[in-house]
Amino acid sequence: MMSRTFLISGASKGIGLALSTRLAAAGHHVVGLARNAPASFPGTFVAVDLGDDEATRAALDDIAQRFSLDGVVNNVGLVNPAALAEVTLPALDDVMRVNLHSALLATQAALPGMQARGWGRIVNISSLTVLGMPQRTAYAAAKAALVSFTRSWGLELAGSGITINAVAPGPTETELFRANNPPGSEGERRYLSGVPMGRFGKPDEIAATIAFLLSDDAAFMTGQTLHVDGGASLGRAAF
Numbered sequence: 001m002m003s004r005t006f007l008i009s010g011a012s013k014g015i016g017l018a019l020s021t022r023l024a025a026a027g028h029h030v031v032g033l034a035r036n037a038p039a040s041f042p043g044t045f046v047a048v049d050l051g052d053d054e055a056t057r058a059a060l061d062d063i064a065q066r067f068s069l070d071g072v073v074n075n076v077g078l079v080n081p082a083a084l085a086e087v088t089l090p091a092l093d094d095v096m097r098v099n100l101h102s103a104l105l106a107t108q109a110a111l112p113g114m115q116a117r118g119w120g121r122i123v124n125i126s127s128l129t130v131l132g133m134p135q136r137t138a139y140a141a142a143k144a145a146l147v148s149f150t151r152s153w154g155l156e157l158a159g160s161g162i163t164i165n166a167v168a169p170g171p172t173e174t175e176l177f178r179a180n181n182p183p184g185s186e187g188e189r190r191y192l193s194g195v196p197m198g199r200f201g202k203p204d205e206i207a208a209t210i211a212f213l214l215s216d217d218a219a220f221m222t223g224q225t226l227h228v229d230g231g232a233s234l235g236r237a238a239f
Contacts, residue, residue, distance in 0.1 A: 010076030071121035154223025170229025197230035
């Protein structure tokens with residue numbers, strides 16, 4: 001197995017940390033980005049505010065000089081939930097900046113090296129919310145834009161040896177999700193009612209799909225979005 005180097009944004013917790021741990025266990029080097037470093041990280045961690053374009057660009061320039069990046073996982077996300085009548089332009093801009101600017105900058109930083117080597121993997125983390133969800137005007141729009149990035153970049157780079165795919169998780173049992181939807185809460189009941197499998201995803205289950213898309217085995221797949229959501233994108237189960 002060839003050891004590769006992957007850059008992961010939003011790597012300090014949840015799906016990002018689960019993916020970092022999985023890739024490191026498989027012998028790969030992980031470079032993680034997030035605002036705050038976790039207590040322990042299975043690779044190189046760079047603390048940066050991904051909502052700050054100049055700080056993000058500077059960190060990525062340094063990383064690209066230090067490491068030969070074989071792939072990028074654009075995982076960081078900012079939600080800012082609000083009812084339609086309460087969405088403000090500054091809040092909308094914040095969500096777009098964190099979700100989209102960082103994805104573009106990270107991919108651009110890794111692109112020259114991947115093109116030179118004729119091999120690369122980009123995975124954009126979208127969301128089930130792209131299919132529609134109340135109070136997610138900004139977040140769903142940003143995550144839908146990542147699906148559009150995936151299709152456009154996939155076409156542009158199809159002959160380069162670089163694949164671009166997206167993963168759209170459903171409700172996943174991360175620390176943040178559980179903090180907002182504790183066991184027995186109305187939030188938990190509401191989310192579970194929309195998942196035909198009747199349970200939440202585990203971060204490592206999402207990470208497993210991402211790891212496949214980063215592998216040699218996924219070489220003939222590009223521009224696609226995989227919904228990893230217990231069937232939630234299909235509709236309600238027939239009972």
